[in-house]
Amino acid sequence: MKFEDLEVWKRSARLSAELYRGLAALKDWGFKDQITRSGLSVPSNIAEGFERLSNKECVQFLSYAKGSAGELKTQIYIGMEIGYIDRDQGKLWIDETEAISRMLGGLINTRKSR
Numbered sequence: 371m372k373f374e375d376l377e378v379w380k381r382s383a384r385l386s387a388e389l390y391r392g393l394a395a396l397k398d399w400g401f402k403d404q405i406t407r408s409g410l411s412v413p414s415n416i417a418e419g420f421e422r423l424s425n426k427e428c429v430q431f432l433s434y435a436k437g438s439a440g441e442l443k444t445q446i447y448i449g450m451e452i453g454y455i456d457r458d459q460g461k462l463w464i465d466e467t468e469a470i471s472r473m474l475g476g477l478i479n480t481r482k483s484r
Contacts, residue, residue: 373420378473382435383413385466392463396454405445411438412470429481436474443467 373379389409396402412435419431446463449455455463 371420373417376416376420376477378470378477379413379416381466381473382409382416382439382470385463385470386410386413388463392459393454398454401445401449401454405442405449408438408442408445411435412442416474425481425484429478432474432478432481436471436478439467439471439474443471 386406386409389406393402393406415431415435415438419428419435422428422431443464446455446460446467450457450460
């Protein structure tokens, strides 16, 4: 299976693009850089895991992706709290991040059982 066929990769790549578009006008470069990097890390680690040769390595990179999803969720909460992210938009991004994290957890469990 190719990583491009995975729904979790598609959704996380779409979320990453939404973050870049949604935060394009933000002047706090440090915050914008950090949150877009963690968002970009999720689909990137999924892709890297699926390109690895061993199942163990794949699971390791899926775990990194799941960790990055948690990092992203934290940064969205902080962005909402400090007024960088509109609350309604932030809630949508948090919901999507939680769904992606659950999908990654299922995929990790499936890959571990192989």
